[in-house]
Amino acid sequence: MTDPHPDEPRWKHDGVRVIKGDQLDPNTAQTPGMFRQAAINHARVGAQKIWAGTVTIEPDAKTGVHHHGALESVIFVLRGKARMRWGERLEFVxxxxxxxxxxxxxxxxxxxxxxxxxxPLECVLVRSDNEAVVVNIPDIEPVEKPETVLWIDPIHRHPA
Structure with missing residues (x-):
């Protein structure tokens, strides 16, 4: 496809993108008890260094213990009550x-x-890269074990 404006900087016509809330993409890694939708990623807008979307987490759902490698994550709570545990034995809350x-x-x-x-818990999630980096840590004995829902999908394997 040829650029209809070859003499102008690309940002003039392809700079800012608005992704409507009803146009989020559920074609992303899913976890039982959690529903993610991508708003900003490489496939949708060409983002190179960031991923943003939403997640809805069912009542009492918990993930397995994991980390996201070198990525930084920001979670903004829209509705509900989030609890985060972290540490070598998830001793901090x-x-x-x-x-x-x-x-x-x-x-x-x-x-x-x-x-x-x-x-349900409803959040906006932003990560510092487009890669879906998840490192499961099955050998940690957490203070509060996953109960109702384990985080299992093609990226997040069962900790057993």
């Missing part, structure tokens, strides 16, 4: 509610939990 941001540094072993047994 923090909770976040609507309007709160959560920052997860590179290589930090952690577990995400919907702390409300009666309502």
């Amino acid at each position: 923090a909770e976040a509610g609507p309007g709160d941001f959560i920052f997860v540094p590179p290589y930090v072993p952690h577990q995400e939990i919907n702390a409300d047994p009666g309502a």
Whole structure:
């Protein structure tokens, strides 16, 4: 396909993109009990260094212990109650509610939990790269084990 404006800088016609909330892409890694949708990634907008989207986490759902390698993650809580556990045995805990941001540094072993047994947790998720880096850590004995839902999909393998 030829550029209809070859004499102008590309950003003038292909610079800012608006992704409507009802046009998010569910064609991303999914986890039982969690529903992710991509808004910004390489496939959708050509992003080179960032991924952004939404996640809805069912009541009582928990991930297995994992980290995201060198990636940084930011989670913004829209609705619900998030609980994060982290550390060598997940001995640290923090909770976040609507309007709160959560920052997860590179290589930090952690577990995400919907702390409300009666309502979904809705968040916006931003990662510092397009790669879906997940390193499961099955040999950690967490303070609070995954119960209702384990994080299992083609990227996130069962910890056993």
